[in-house]
Amino acid sequence: MRRIAPELLDTENEVPDEKGLPELPNLDKWDHIVMRLAPFPSGPLHIGNARMVILNDYYVKRYNGELILVYDDTIGSDIKVVEPEAYDLIKEGLDYLGVNVHKTVYKSDRLEIFYKYAVDLIKRQKAYVCDCDAEIWRNEYKIQKKACPCRSLSVEENLARWEKMLDGTYPERGAAVRLKTGMDDPDPAMRDHVILRISESEHPRVGSKYRVWPLLEFSWGIDDHELGISHIIRGKDLVKEGKIEQHIWDIYGWKHPELIYYGRLRFQDASLSKSKSRQEVKDGIYTGWDDPRTWSLQSLAKRGIHPDALRKAMLDLGLSIVDISISMKPVYSENRKIRDAESPRLFLVFSPVWLNINGLPDDITKAKAPVHPDFPDRGVREIPLERENGSLTLGIPKKDFESMGDGTLFRMKDLANFILHKNEPYSAEFHSKDVDVIREKGGRILHWVPHKTNVEIEVSMVDGSLLTGLAEPSARSLKVDDFVQFERVGFGRVYSIDEKIKVAFAHK
Template sequence: MSDERSLNFIEEIIEEDIRNGKHGGRVHTRFPPEPNGYLHIGHAKAICLSFGLALKYNGKTNLRFDDTNPETEETEYVESIKEDVKWLGFEWANEQYASNYFDQLYEFAVELIKKGLAYVDDGTPEEIAQQKGTPTEPGTNSPYRSRSIEENLRLFAEMKDGIYKDGEKVLRAKIDMSSPNMHMRDPLMYRIRHAHHHRTGDTWCIYPMYDFAHGQSDSIEEITHSLCTLEFVSHRELYDWFIEQLEIFPSKQYEFARLNITYTVMSKRKLLQLVNEGFVNGWDDPRMTTISGLRRRGFTPGSIRDFCDRIGVAKRENIIDVSLLEFCVREDLNKTAWRRMAVLDPIKLVITNYPEQREETLYGENNPEAEGGEGIREIPFSRELWIEREDFMENPAKKYFRLGPGLMVRLKHAYIVKCDDFVTDEAGNVTEVHCTYIPESKSGEDTSGIHVKGTIHWVSVPHAATAEIRLYDRLFRVEDPGNEERDFKEYINTESLQVLPKAFIEKDLTGAELGRGYQFIRKGYFTMDKDSAPGKLVFNRTVTLKDTWAKEVKKG
């Protein structure tokens, strides 16, 4: 986090707590995901906030898995979450699980029963929901609310021992059925689930509800600042009530605005729909807003941390333009990505006055934006080159500064060439462009005195390698697909993936590394995909060199 900006409201709270010596000036945060899916960019904001604050104030962060729902949680998700947090650049002080505390949480529940503050309810979910009342009308007491402490202790023990079926009984807190806060109207604490748990197996058949497990887990770990999103504001009263009644470590909850981004959906449920209904190819599809999808697409940890820092921490919901995220990755990759040439839609260029057997080695910096350029690469050059089809026009328009009959252009890192003629097939498609080169115009040694306005990239035909190129774009056509009246899936951008089966790339790219960003000169930023295999390279476009959507919006 940058120290140059003003403090956000959570930093102000922490600094005041430190000044007052609260918790001995200690800062201990936690990131508590439920392992029922893959993390997305919204989680990245929460990760950067909790871990970033602990780093700033010399504190600690726990990674705690909220694994209280055995039917939806899997070890696969636990491992993916750990990988994502590490990839973002953070290390947790302690790896914990809510299931670590099942014995302790059970004892907490027994204590509340003994205090007359919890009871076993036999009502159906529908009956309990009806008793809750409405936000404007008070609830009504359950007929089981007056059970004796002894009976509640016996029934709760029997729930634990597996005597009852799923849904037969629940444990509720006894608070206030007329409270204006619906969460305080005798909320559920435990439900029966005869389901195999990914860590505890079949040891338990009762599981704590989130509102009961969360605050108590924070307290057990002595978390000083429990950070969560705004939808939990109404839960805070209950969070505090449980801690106060149990007289345990007074963890405190603080809420911040969740992350909403244009052209995306951030709901885990909707992301799961996209996966299960085949709109995308898995949780790590590069069009997904999951961290694993962004990583596969070529986003960098630094760009995501920068994005989270730039959007800041607010108390009010707002929506962030996805262009800011794309700007951050461009900024980062511009400083780190190695430059290479790749021709995505090729036609052949033949230099007719270049000797047929001659080849030479040219040179280019790996990254001219980096100090020292990060080294020099060798670039083979020959008589026949691949160039982009869009870099040639049979009847050049005015101010067209690339190739066309009689026009001159510089070949990147090489020579100036002049177009003399071209060849077409039976359908009239251009198949070859014939040029002559100016020997005295070699880049870095140019004595020709000729000045041209255009520079194009190329790949030597005999030295080229081939690759499949996947051009990814935004998954949705509208800014707010999740909040429209129609089904969000109706707004999917059917052109969000374009596959180019055979592009030509510099042979150097056959040694590309997974996770490294490359700038394909004039085409955008790319990274090698995990589908790559020897002899079959696949590259994903991370982002274009410029914001092309802004132009489309202007056109529209």
């Protein structure tokens, strides 16, 4: 073999790994790869969060590691509120994406751990309880790089204050624990950050059991170690938090998990706002958390966006820390690649213009169109041409009707060629049967729908609007979850069939 055709061996050797993404750093430092997904449960995962999820899941699978789902459900703030239903919605999104979670952890179950470390840090004089007013602290101390009086308090006094935080002596905002990262740090963002504070808000899972809650940088400084996380892939909005985490790891001499940041994702053709979505869902303006305008994973699933299409598109973005502005088009392109072959074709006409058909030979009683043009063996759809009171009426899209002049030759696909007559009542005069005529003379080929036997279909568009279209009779055999292509219109998924067939539009 090597002697006869060595070039074959060579190409074989060069093909192997098409891994688009780089290796994770410092793999040799870790016995096994442990990563985590840390969503804040304020709503379902949307397409913007998909990057975080897919990246982590990808690497865990690549290295046969472990993936921990950590609901980052600390108390949040007035604007960032834990939404009870979000826990399940998030899980649902992960299932859709095919993410395999090995363990699930709730931050809100771990307060005692954080308390233990808080006390320890106070005892080590690495943290202190500060009762300064936040604004005063910022202006008088942080900006001036000066230590506030609380910073030099004794361990005993700090511990006493800590107890007062826990027992309710201090009101909300009355005191907070600060980590001594250094008041002289050149970066103002790094000066003695608050790591625990008081909140009396009710928590959906643990109620009012706790009134002192950790901040993200502290809870993760502890938990990334406690949970044995080896690699952290997160948005670059968290780099400051990463630095504070490292500070904590150094206090305890813990091994540093590898930190990898990716840039912010903006969508050119979608505006993402979880808080706006929540409002609109609550107000009933959106149909629910699967409304296309939420861009939730649920909404993509409803539209028949295959998870692999999303996954591919997200992985193609790589791991760059640069902020990027992307389009949904690559996702749609991938989805088409995956689903085109399976999608049966149908005619669907929005706002039809009805034409009286004249001169069609009587022996033409039905049209036959392929279920899928690339797979003739899947058979044909039959569209019966039933006369009403002796005359036949067919509908064509208004858009096409309006853009064609009187006397235009056109073809109704899989039926015949006609001359358009635009004087009322609108009609079409049979011209010829053969498609080659159109090919020779030019003229557009339209989809169309019969007046008598059509099927009403409600299509929910990406912008939230609902359009009613009329489809050919074979639409009656559609089932929920079918992904179809309406010729010249676009792809969509049947999501419900009751009195109406309902389709969520996916893309062109």
